[in-house]
Amino acid sequence: MKNLLSMEHLTNEEILHILDRAQAFEHGEQPQVARSYNVANLFFEPSTRTKTSFEMAERRVGCTVIPFDAGFSSALKGETMYDTVKTLEMIGMDVVVIRAKEDEYYNELLEGIECAVINAGDGAGQHPSQSLLDLYTIRKEFGTFENLNITIVGDITHSRVAKSNATALTRLGANVRFLCPEEWAGDFEAAHSWDEVLEDSDVIMLLRIQHERHAVSKNFSKDSYHDEFGLTPAREKQMKREAIIMHPAPVNRGVEIADELVECERSRIFQQVQNGVYARMAILETILKGRK
Amino acid sequence: MKNLLSMEHLTNEEILHILDRAQAFEHGEQPQVARSYNVANLFFEPSTRTKTSFEMAERRVGCTVIPFDAGFSSALKGETMYDTVKTLEMIGMDVVVIRAKEDEYYNELLEGIECAVINAGDGAGQHPSQSLLDLYTIRKEFGTFENLNITIVGDITHSRVAKSNATALTRLGANVRFLCPEEWAGDFEAAHSWDEVLEDSDVIMLLRIQHERHAVSKNFSKDSYHDEFGLTPAREKQMKREAIIMHPAPVNRGVEIADELVECERSRIFQQVQNGVYARMAILETILKGRK
Amino acid sequence: MKNLLSMEHLTNEEILHILDRAQAFEHGEQPQVARSYNVANLFFEPSTRTKTSFEMAERRVGCTVIPFDAGFSSALKGETMYDTVKTLEMIGMDVVVIRAKEDEYYNELLEGIECAVINAGDGAGQHPSQSLLDLYTIRKEFGTFENLNITIVGDITHSRVAKSNATALTRLGANVRFLCPEEWAGDFEAAHSWDEVLEDSDVIMLLRIQHERHAVSKNFSKDSYHDEFGLTPAREKQMKREAIIMHPAPVNRGVEIADELVECERSRIFQQVQNGVYARMAILETILKGRK
Known part of the structure; x- marks a missing residue:
């Protein structure tokens, strides 16, 4: 699994694997990742719980989180999503987590981007x-x-x-x-x-x-x-x-x-909120294990 | 001491204990906390020095600080303070530091919230x-x-x-x-x-x-x-x-x-600013030592 | 080198030293710094790549980065740049990285400030x-x-x-x-x-x-x-x-x-973006090695 963009892209096996890993984390198992990866969270729409939940999950799988202030970014200067993400990749990100207003904004990231993309909500589209x-x-x-x-x-x-x-x-x-x-x-x-x-x-x-x-x-x-x-x-x-x-x-x-x-x-x-951290740890682990 | 909400809640002994610990930190002693705790800083009003001072003190007592952008949060969607804080607790926060416009906003956090609350200023109320x-x-x-x-x-x-x-x-x-x-x-x-x-x-x-x-x-x-x-x-x-x-x-x-x-x-x-980091380290240590 | 404010202040030797260190980092060498230093990034103008690049470089030289939200700071309350930076110094910063609208804003920081200042762009001035x-x-x-x-x-x-x-x-x-x-x-x-x-x-x-x-x-x-x-x-x-x-x-x-x-x-x-992290690591190492 390189990216997580839409539930429609996941097989039942991939879904059940993520749920199994979430359960393992809830029971105290440690995430299995090779090293500390770099992550940035690009939230172009407000969201307390999703962003904070990812921030926590990222730390729990040992990531280094590089702050990115979407409300204060070059997107304001008209930069394309591709150029913003490519820039973050060149700065060293392994993963970007994105919430954006546009449905399927991620289509312009399917080619030419090597860092992993996790969709944290696209317009009226998906929120996997x-x-x-x-x-x-x-x-x-x-x-x-x-x-x-x-x-x-x-x-x-x-x-x-x-x-x-x-x-x-x-x-x-x-x-x-x-x-x-x-x-x-x-x-x-x-x-x-x-x-x-x-x-x-x-x-x-x-x-x-x-x-x-x-x-x-x-x-x-x-x-x-x-x-x-x-x-x-x-x-x-x-x-x-x-x-x-x-x-x-x-x-x-x-x-x-x-x-x-x-x-x-x-x-x-409120248990859903707690479960969200385990689910996001499982998503991150699954994606990071697929990277060289 | 579970929370720090108002000077009126502190006994003279509690005050003097915090001052003693601040002095110990100024003299180079290390904070005594059992593990790395998770903290979020919820600043619904602008403040350079208080927020940055807490950010520094939190790191010096070994906390993991999870960023929270109040200007971009679900509070904008009308979420109650209770629901925001309960959400952060379920995500894994041990402590939340809050500055808010409403006098005694913390009254709605007295029941049902298990994470510690530190009042960093409430309206025209207190700033302990x-x-x-x-x-x-x-x-x-x-x-x-x-x-x-x-x-x-x-x-x-x-x-x-x-x-x-x-x-x-x-x-x-x-x-x-x-x-x-x-x-x-x-x-x-x-x-x-x-x-x-x-x-x-x-x-x-x-x-x-x-x-x-x-x-x-x-x-x-x-x-x-x-x-x-x-x-x-x-x-x-x-x-x-x-x-x-x-x-x-x-x-x-x-x-x-x-x-x-x-x-x-x-x-x-300017010495007050420096002393602020020691005082906040002492507040955090005192509260964290009281947690299981 | 105490500060980096303008290319006009650097000798050719200083420039070439920084380029040599950037090259060493690109080839995998580790930065040589004595301890973990505290840094804050004060961006009073939007900038994805410069801020994020500094954030990454700071972590790669082992700094502790204390978040500073310029859009939400006491500068809004009319605080002078000197007072803002002096405050951050008293809170414990070793380095501040600043982008500001005013040409040569740094002139008011030349006396009385002990933390290092890195100019990340001043108005229509320099961007070293x-x-x-x-x-x-x-x-x-x-x-x-x-x-x-x-x-x-x-x-x-x-x-x-x-x-x-x-x-x-x-x-x-x-x-x-x-x-x-x-x-x-x-x-x-x-x-x-x-x-x-x-x-x-x-x-x-x-x-x-x-x-x-x-x-x-x-x-x-x-x-x-x-x-x-x-x-x-x-x-x-x-x-x-x-x-x-x-x-x-x-x-x-x-x-x-x-x-x-x-x-x-x-x-x-895009290679420039990648090179930016190495160059900023070299700037930080050079400045930090000059501090006691």
């Missing part, structure tokens, strides 16, 4: 490291993906997480369903009421309402979204006994999920 | 690490706080430094007085002329005029403030033989203090 | 580390500077690179010429057509068109600049057999140089 941590969280809970009912709730068409997860979970044997207001379904087949999906879901995966992208919607205030599509205490009580709640965070408390459910017993929201 | 370095500077000079006349000059009601210091110095036996224009005194009893305080002060502690918060004042230009309340060369000559000048910096040269006095013999302004 | 990496690139290619025809193309009067390089290359025996539109020549004697300089140049050193500073010019669009002063494939074919192309980057592809020439055989543009 988030997907891998979600998969790790689900497998840790249920031991398998086969026949699990997994319901993804929210703005599916604009969500990197929804796409990355739907692709991978389906391939791994899960039954993925969507729940969202009609106007958000796009080309996806989706339920429009909790009644259709609440009681038989093993995993309810809530998506963040992107206030940044659109103000909930023309037809919904935050409150009415919560009433119709939010996970309320009443709905939580109707969930299957072993079912879990996931959310990629940051959470809009009181919108996607009731404030008091964020840390309830079924919630894996 | 600055206070501890000021106390260290004074004790280094005089060996005691008992019966010292300490005059704090400037915008007392809006100053974190004034509040943190007045609390602690009084408890430790010093005689704290204030000097400021009448309109700035608020509920404090304050002198309004240098004549009342200049000649018997052991310490003159100048506060920064917060141009950011108010343009000196309705009644004062920079020049007229300097004339009436600034420390001028003529006033410096009237100070007691052993008296010292302090300022938390950054200094407005020619406003709070005449340009040529900033590095005069009595000035401890 | 870029100059040293350019010199290293040229010497690596030709083994000497004597009698080389070096043509610098672009906005000479506003270019730090042009000034730093012209000074040094001339002293080292090269024949430096300029090519630019008439209106940009200022006091420099310059050619205004490729015909005068193309065929006998050993080095063509393109300068970046500073969109940030002026919109190409009153008389030129990007396209017409490219037609008249850009390096086109047709012109590249007329260059001497061994001649090379240089550019400090970031490149405006299709303006200073045709897109397809950026990585052509003669181009040293």
Whole structure:
């Protein structure tokens, strides 16, 4: 595995290898890398948890992290992504982790770049490291993906997480369903009421309402979204006994999920954050072991 | 000591312990910590010296510092302080150092958060690490706080430094007085002329005029403030033989203090910066020794 | 060598010593420094490659790099450059690397500052580390500077690179010429057509068109600049057999140089980036060896 760009590029075997390594790290095993590699994190969009999670994972696999301030870079002077990454490669980076606004920005990095590229989110495209941590969280809970009912709730068409997860979970044997207001379904087949999906879901995966992208919607205030599509205490009580709640965070408390459910017993929201470090260590180890 | 949030939470014994450890570090002793701990610095307001001082102190006690760009974080997406800090804890932080605009922002971190919180300034509230370095500077000079006349000059009601210091110095036996224009005194009893305080002060502690918060004042230009309340060369000559000048910096040269006095013999302004690293090492060591 | 502020302050011997050390590092030699020194990078203007290159070089000579966010610093509160640097010195920095908008900002740092200062670009003044990496690139290619025809193309009067390089290359025996539109020549004697300089140049050193500073010019669009002063494939074919192309980057592809020439055989543009790390390691080693 040279790069990690999209879940669609990974075989089931590669996915399961990464999950196995994440599990090994959670159980205390040390990453197996030949030397200290140089990494830079290029975040052209804000993100606390993804960037910080990578920063931690990089240190735990022994990398030297070279700071890169995207808000203050030559990209402001109109430099192409290729030239920015090629420059970092010539400075000595072995890996660059990139989040950018443009869908599939990485296509211009496929030729001529030798350092490894990890996609930390491309526009409304993919977010594979988030997907891998979600998969790790689900497998840790249920031991398998086969026949699990997994319901993804929210703005599916604009969500990197929804796409990355739907692709991978389906391939791994899960039954993925969507729940969202009609106007958000796009080309996806989706339920429009909790009644259709609440009681038989093993995993309810809530998506963040992107206030940044659109103000909930023309037809919904935050409150009415919560009433119709939010996970309320009443709905939580109707969930299957072993079912879990996931959310990629940051959470809009009181919108996607009731404030008091964020840390309830079924919630894996903060455990997902912890799992993210193990998943990213596994991604880094896998990529670094492939380098000469 | 789990957290350091306000000088009001510290006993005199805890204060004196921190000062003793700061002194030990200045004399070359190595910090006693069990392992390398993970720290993040969350500065939601600009600050060169406090942030850089913590960054240095953290490295000197062997911490791994994980960068956190507050100007580019999920706080922009409306995430609560609790969720931001809980996320960092789940990523693996042992300590977070926070500066924020809101008074007592830390109240929402008192329950449910296991990583240690060090308050690096809350709105117009407290700034305990600055206070501890000021106390260290004074004790280094005089060996005691008992019966010292300490005059704090400037915008007392809006100053974190004034509040943190007045609390602690009084408890430790010093005689704290204030000097400021009448309109700035608020509920404090304050002198309004240098004549009342200049000649018997052991310490003159100048506060920064917060141009950011108010343009000196309705009644004062920079020049007229300097004339009436600034420390001028003529006033410096009237100070007691052993008296010292302090300022938390950054200094407005020619406003709070005449340009040529900033590095005069009595000035401890840059020594305060140096002492700040020792004081913060002592804070970190004290907190880290309390963790399992 | 205490500081590195301007190429004009370096003797030929000092320059050649730095180039020799850069070469040694490229061949795998380890830097010879007594201990881990503390460094901060103060970049008051955006720059990917210079800052990142210094960050890498600093780590390779074993420095501890203390992050400094210039966009978020006390300079915003009106602090003088002297006070900012003195503060960093008191916090424990051995070296500060500074890029700033003001020409010769470093003049206020010549007295009273004990930490070393490396100028990473001052306004329209000097950019000595870029100059040293350019010199290293040229010497690596030709083994000497004597009698080389070096043509610098672009906005000479506003270019730090042009000034730093012209000074040094001339002293080292090269024949430096300029090519630019008439209106940009200022006091420099310059050619205004490729015909005068193309065929006998050993080095063509393109300068970046500073969109940030002026919109190409009153008389030129990007396209017409490219037609008249850009390096086109047709012109590249007329260059001497061994001649090379240089550019400090970031490149405006299709303006200073045709897109397809950026990585052509003669181009040293990305090698310059790589050489920059060696040159900066050599600068740091030279300065650190001079410290007690």
